[in-house]
Structures are given as structure tokens and as C-alpha cells.
Amino acid sequence: MTVLTLIERTTLRSIKLISSAAILIVAAQSALAQSASWQRIVPAGESFTVMMPTQAVESSRLIPLGDKGFIHERVFYSLSAGKRFMVASFVKTTADRVPDLSNFNSFASAIDKSLRGREPQAILSFDHDLASASGQAKQYRLALGEYPGVVRLLETDKAFYALVVVGADENNSDTQKFFSSLVAGEPNAVNEESNVIVDSPANAAELERVRSAMQPEPWPRSGSPIMGGVLNGKAVTLVVPKYPREARKAHESGQVTVQVLIDEQGFVIWAKATEGSENLREVAVEAARRSRFTPTRLMGQPIKVNGVIIYNFVAQ
Incomplete structure (x- = not known):
């Protein structure tokens, strides 16, 4: 066996060992990343x-x-x-x-x-x-x-x-x-x-x-929030919106209706103005998001509530 052949075999073994070690390191890193996620x-x-x-x-x-x-x-x-x-x-x-x-x-x-x-x-x-x-x-x-x-x-x-x-x-x-x-x-x-x-x-x-994922659900039927109607009177804290500068220029007034979704703890988790002056809607939505309501239960279980908050703006 020549010296060159020995060197070649040693080199091949080294490459295989390095490749195996690299695979193990990558596998370990993958396992750690999956665990850390x-x-x-x-x-x-x-x-x-x-x-x-x-x-x-x-x-x-x-x-x-x-x-x-x-x-x-x-x-x-x-x-x-x-x-x-x-x-x-x-x-x-x-x-x-x-x-x-x-x-x-x-x-x-x-x-x-x-x-x-x-x-x-x-x-x-x-x-x-x-x-x-x-x-x-x-x-x-x-x-x-x-x-x-x-x-x-x-x-x-x-x-x-x-x-x-x-x-x-x-x-x-x-x-x-x-x-x-x-x-x-x-x-x-x-x-x-x-x-x-x-x-x-x-x-x-x-x-x-x-x-719509592949794995089926044990309980696939969706449950909608209950309808609460006008919620102003159910608020623990009903934040009053500030009269905006843009509305002041035009002396705008009137009602703004904000549709809200209230979670099981009484916090507003979604709000959208559906009626009222465009210049008054943004501040009404902001006030609605900061308001807090009495939590609602149905058959002893907390439940979301869908409803509206109505704000009345007086011209300034």
C-alpha cells in the first residue's frame, strides 16, 4: 500500500467523521430550536x-x-x-x-x-x-x-x-x-x-x-357572541371622547354609533364606527376602545358580547 493511498483513506475517514458530526450538530440545533419555539x-x-x-x-x-x-x-x-x-x-x-x-x-x-x-x-x-x-x-x-x-x-x-x-x-x-x-x-x-x-x-x-386545517376539531360548531344592543348603560367606565379640532371648524354635532366586541373580562377588543360624521368617528372609536364593561356570563360561563355604543356630540 502506497503512502498516497494511506493519506487518501485517512482523508476520506476524516471527511466522513466531519460530515457525521455536522449532521448531529444540525439535528441537535433543530431539536433545540423546536423546543425553544x-x-x-x-x-x-x-x-x-x-x-x-x-x-x-x-x-x-x-x-x-x-x-x-x-x-x-x-x-x-x-x-x-x-x-x-x-x-x-x-x-x-x-x-x-x-x-x-x-x-x-x-x-x-x-x-x-x-x-x-x-x-x-x-x-x-x-x-x-x-x-x-x-x-x-x-x-x-x-x-x-x-x-x-x-x-x-x-x-x-x-x-x-x-x-x-x-x-x-x-x-x-x-x-x-x-x-x-x-x-x-x-x-x-x-x-x-x-x-x-x-x-x-x-x-x-x-x-x-x-x-379549515386538516386535523379535525372535537367541537367544530362556532359560537357567536350574544347581542347586547346599546351598551352605554352597561359600562363600568364609559370614556367620553374629546371633541376634535376638525369638527370644531365646521361646528359639527350629532350621534356617532360605534359597533364593539367585548371580551369575557369586559374589555373592548374590537371597535368600528358605523354611523355619524367622519370627523367625529375616530375619537369615538378611540373612546370606545378605552371603555370597560361588566363581564357577561351565560349558564355560568364567560361570554363575548356584540353591541353598540352611541356617542352624542354637541357643536363647539
Whole structure:
């Protein structure tokens, strides 16, 4: 064997080793980047935080519950790598109001029933009980059409929680990370770092993307905000708009109607002037956005309200 051949073989081995090391480094960096991309979801007004692989999209859903028909619920979604992650909280009530939300066994039974008789067919099979310091907890296997999934139901002193993964089973590392990350506590304050895309007309495109994604939803029926009519009298704080300089020049007056969407905590999350002078609309919308309202509940659960605020401007 010549010296040149030995050198060539040594060089080839070195190249292979370097290539293998590079592949391992890239794989490790990819895994770290994927892990680092997970977001801490802090929905305003909700009493929990949870980790999801992307920002969560909030949707209002109608969930069948016992003999009471449907209840409106905020459901938070994240779509990633062929999987749909979901979480929803249910405020506990008394047995005379909503029996299915008065104790854990009734809640678990109601969630099971809510998944039946829908398309694609959903089958929920009990897997095992879970240890929990705050209350009862159970895990279920889910089959939603052709997709596997897993459901975890939890209880705290004030609420029930449903965590759902569609597109993976309980052994998947992302499923385990999602389930183990839920932390229940005091209601979250309004926070710009919530990592939640709220359910409002301004986010219609992103909401539609989530609704039409491949992985099916357990509860696909959308729930619309209730209609509240004229909301001036329901305001905790109704901000008075400043009379604008442009309107002052023309001595403009009259009413401006602002359509608003109020979230579950009483904050205005969307506002648009629909009637009134163009010179008066901008300040009316600004005032509406800064106003605060009494939170509304339906069957014990927080719900969004759609309505209008009417401002009367006097010429100055």
C-alpha cells in the first residue's frame, strides 16, 4: 500500500467523521430550536397557563352539554407538525344551574357525550386515572375519524379543564410536554405577552386557517357572541371622547354609533364606527376602545358580547 493511498483513506475517514458530526450538530440545533419555539400561553381572564408549540388561536365554540343544549366556551388551539393542541376551561357551577358542571364525574360524562353523534365519528375510551393534588383527573384515548388522539380532564376547586391532542397519542413527547405544562391559579391579567390571537373580526384570516386545517376539531360548531344592543348603560367606565379640532371648524354635532366586541373580562377588543360624521368617528372609536364593561356570563360561563355604543356630540 502506497503512502498516497494511506493519506487518501485517512482523508476520506476524516471527511466522513466531519460530515457525521455536522449532521448531529444540525439535528441537535433543530431539536433545540423546536423546543425553544414553544410559547407560554397566558389567556386574559383565564385561570391557567399552558405551553403550546405556537401562539394559540382563541375560538368561541358551542359544546353540547347535557339537557341544557349548548354552552359557549373559549377554546385555545395550536397547530404544529401535523398535530392539533387544544385547551378549554369550564367554570364550576351549582347542580341547580348546570348539573354537568357541578362535579367531576358529571363533567367527564358530559364531555364523552359531547363527542358522540358528530362527523367525523369520535370515540372516547377511558385509559387511566391520574394523580392530582387539586382534584380528580382522568386520561382518555381519542379516535377522531382517522386521527388518533388523547384527552386529559382535570379538576381544580373552581374549574374543570379539558386538554386535547389530535394527531398523536399519549406517548408522543409533544403530547407529554403539553399535558404536563398546565398550571392553574389566579385569573390572568390583561397582558400583551399572552401569546393568544383573540377571536375578533381583525383576526378572521388566522381563525379561518385554524378552522379549515386538516386535523379535525372535537367541537367544530362556532359560537357567536350574544347581542347586547346599546351598551352605554352597561359600562363600568364609559370614556367620553374629546371633541376634535376638525369638527370644531365646521361646528359639527350629532350621534356617532360605534359597533364593539367585548371580551369575557369586559374589555373592548374590537371597535368600528358605523354611523355619524367622519370627523367625529375616530375619537369615538378611540373612546370606545378605552371603555370597560361588566363581564357577561351565560349558564355560568364567560361570554363575548356584540353591541353598540352611541356617542352624542354637541357643536363647539
